[in-house]
Amino acid sequence: MFGLWIARDGVTDETMVRELLEKQLIPFEGFTDEHPAFEDSGTREDFLRRASSAVMQGLPLPIKGVLRHLSGQEALPGNVLRKYVCLQLSLLPYLRQNSTVTPLEDCFLLGNDLLVAPLGENGCIDAQLPDGTWTELATGECISGRMRRIRGLNAMPVLARENSVIAIGVDDCRTDADDADRVTLHWFQPSEAARCVLADGTEYHLHRDGDKFAGESNSDKTWHLIVRQDGNEILVK
DSSP, rough: OSOOEEEEOOOOOHHHHHHHHHTTTTOEEEEEESSSSEEEOOOHHHHHHHHHHHHHOOOEEEHHHHHHHSSSSSSSHHHHHHHHHHHHHHHHHHHOOOEEEEEEEEEEEETTTEEEEEEEOOEEEEOOOOOEEEEETOOOOOEEEEEEEETTTOOEEEEEETTEEEEOOOOOOOOOOOOOTTTTTEESOOOOOEEEEEESSOEEEEEEETEEEEEEESOOSSOOOEETTTTTTEEEO
């Protein structure tokens, strides 16, 4: 499921949840009778760590936890939840074609080319990355082998595989946006060529000739290409 979903879990305070999320500008899709991704029985930090991972996997959150942790005066819970809901929504042009979640040791893959390393206790991350070079979307850091970090609740690592093309949309607030509308293609650690296909059949073919990059598409809509190489960003189109 895309966007934020909340499992009812026997609680009927749906109006209060909607008001809480609307007040904190958190995009919300609706309620579901599915089981929540986890049971909220820990601290606020534990809830936010688990919720961040669940949102990125498209899993519903427990309604009791949302009510308990977002009802206070502190801004942190709302800021963290909003961060990952909007991140997931911005990735929909990629995720709609790559929605499979594959659990790995201490991390998971979204599709084949995006890896998420959930935060452990005290923000500790210790994850063995699959072979190759992985680039963190937020920082541009290139990592191979094992990733060991300590991060804050707003900085859960999301990494892209080398020579992957991650399509990022212009709208991070709704699930029904046009994926091809002003989409930006991020080409990570590029080799000679790569291809990207959106759910509506729009295709992009990217090419490299030495230090020069180019691309073409069957779409008549505006699109952009950014090459992400060795921590640098090159705006191509």
